[in-house]
Amino acid sequence: MKGSYRQADDTELIKASVNGDRLAFSEIVERYRKMVARTVKGMLGDSVFSEDIGQEVFIKLYNSLSDFRGEAKLSTYIQKIAINLTLNEIKRRKRFFSMFSQDGDNELYEHEIPDPETEQKREAAEMVNKALAGLEPKFRIVVTMRMLQGYSTKETAEILDLPLGTVLSRLSRAQEQLKEILGKL
Amino acid sequence: MKSSELKKLIIKSLEEDAGNESIAGRLEMEGVTFDFGRDFTRKVVDKVFSVSSEIVAERELFRSMRFVFNRVALTGVAAILILLFSIFLAEGSFSLNSFLGIGDSIDESIVCLLTDI
Numbered sequence: 001m002k003g004s005y006r007q008a009d010d011t012e013l014i015k016a017s018v019n020g021d022r023l024a025f026s027e028i029v030e031r032y033r034k035m036v037a038r039t040v041k042g043m044l045g046d047s048v049f050s051e052d053i054g055q056e057v058f059i060k061l062y063n064s065l066s067d068f069r070g071e072a073k074l075s076t077y078i079q080k081i082a083i084n085l086t087l088n089e090i091k092r093r094k095r096f097f098s099m100f101s102q103d104g105d106n107e108l109y110e111h112e113i114p115d116p117e118t119e120q121k122r123e124a125a126e127m128v129n130k131a132l133a134g135l136e137p138k139f140r141i142v143v144t145m146r147m148l149q150g151y152s153t154k155e156t157a158e159i160l161d162l163p164l165g166t167v168l169s170r171l172s173r174a175q176e177q178l179k180e181i182l183g184k185l
Numbered sequence: 186m187k188s189s190e191l192k193k194l195i196i197k198s199l200e201e202d203a204g205n206e207s208i209a210g211r212l213e214m215e216g217v218t219f220d221f222g223r224d225f226t227r228k229v230v231d232k233v234f235s236v237s238s239e240i241v242a243e244r245e246l247f248r249s250m251r252f253v254f255n256r257v258a259l260t261g262v263a264a265i266l267i268l269l270f271s272i273f274l275a276e277g278s279f280s281l282n283s284f285l286g287i288g289d290s291i292d293e294s295i296v297c298l299l300t301d302i
Contacts, residue, residue, distance in 0.1 A: 022234055029226045037219040046219075054221050058229045059236070121216025124191055128217045131195060147198040148219065150209035175199045182192045 010074040018066050029058050032078050035149065039082040042132055042144035044089060053089055057082045079149070079159050083141065090137050127185055134181040139174035142167055191215060 005013060005027040013031075016024030036057050041050045060081050068077060128147075132140055145156040157167040198208040269279070276283035287295065 020234075022230055025233065026226055026230050029229050033225055034218075034220050037221050041219045051221050051225065054225065055229050055232060059233055062233045123188065124212075124215040125217050127188065127191060128195065128212065143199060147195065147212070148209055148217075171199045175196060178196060178199070182195065185188075185192075 011070065014065055014068060014070075014074065017062065025062060028061075028074075032075060033058075035075060036078060036082045038148040039079060039144055040086050042148045043086045043137070043140055045129065045133060049089065053082075053085050056085055060085065076159055083160065087137070087141070127182070130185060131178055131181050135174060135177055139170055139177060142170045143174050143178070146171065 005016070005024050008016075008024070008027065010028075013024045013028050017028060033054070036054050037050075040053045040057070044050045044053065057078065061078055064081075068074070132143065135143060141160065142156055145151045145159060146153070151159065153167050153171065154164060156162075157164045160167065162170075194208060194211060198212075272283055273279060276286075276288040278288065280288060282288040282290075
């Protein structure tokens with residue numbers, strides 16, 4: 001099995017990774033890096049810090065793999081780590097900017113534009129980034145889960161450990177905010 | 186996709202009954218993609234395994250220290266048992282005097298020994 005993990009399921013990859021198999025862990029990272037990027041970059045913007053947080057997510061995952069009992073899906077487990085680390089980073093930055101700058105919040109969520117393939121695609125990416133950047137963090141996280149990750153409201157509630165009603169109300173308020181933000185773009 | 190259509194799609198993606206996987210896919214097709222740099226996986230794996238090899242080295246050190254400690258502790262316990270056994274053989278009891286080596290002595294003879302009379 002060693003050497004070809006493309007077809008392996010998550011359980012096999014976890015087992016091999018816990019035993020120190022580098023290739024198996026590489027496959028986990030390859031498999032879930034985009035998902036983590038959507039969460040981290042969706043919430044923090046496309047900055048150098050996002051990549052650091054992304055790396056931290058997988059390092060934390062590796063260190064806790066032996067405790068992973070498989071009660072939830074691996075993707076959900078990784079998603080929770082990503083959300084926690086991203087929220088911690090937002091809190092950390094907020095504290096930092098509130099100490100040094102009055103306009104910190106505006107700079108904090110400014111997103112850079114991802115690599116454009118075409119002008120239209122660049123505009124689309126920019127629009128989504130601006131829309132996300134304009135949202136409050138608590139709304140941004142539910143929007144990221146729904147819009148970028150494609151989770152249902154129930155799954156979003158489970159991942160965020162929130163009651164379904166809270167998710168629905170946040171989505172509704174986020175929708176109102178988004179309409180306002182997109183109306184100005 | 187026109188920007189007005191994209192705006193509608195973004196708004197629609199938040200509705201409860203929206204089929205979000207397809208919306209996320211459509212957004213990706215429109216260029217709304219998120220990923221890390223090309224070397225991301227290699228960097229992560231390098232970091233993880235350099236850290237874990239340090240941990241392995243630490244564990245090895247602890248293991249060998251514990252091995253040495255076990256040997257020393259076992260030898261010590263064996264020495265204590267042999268000592269107790271020899272005291273019991275020589276003195277016939279485990280009293281304080283036996284441990285001090287004066288089990289058979291009487292006070293007067295000790296005074297004689299100490300005063301060199």
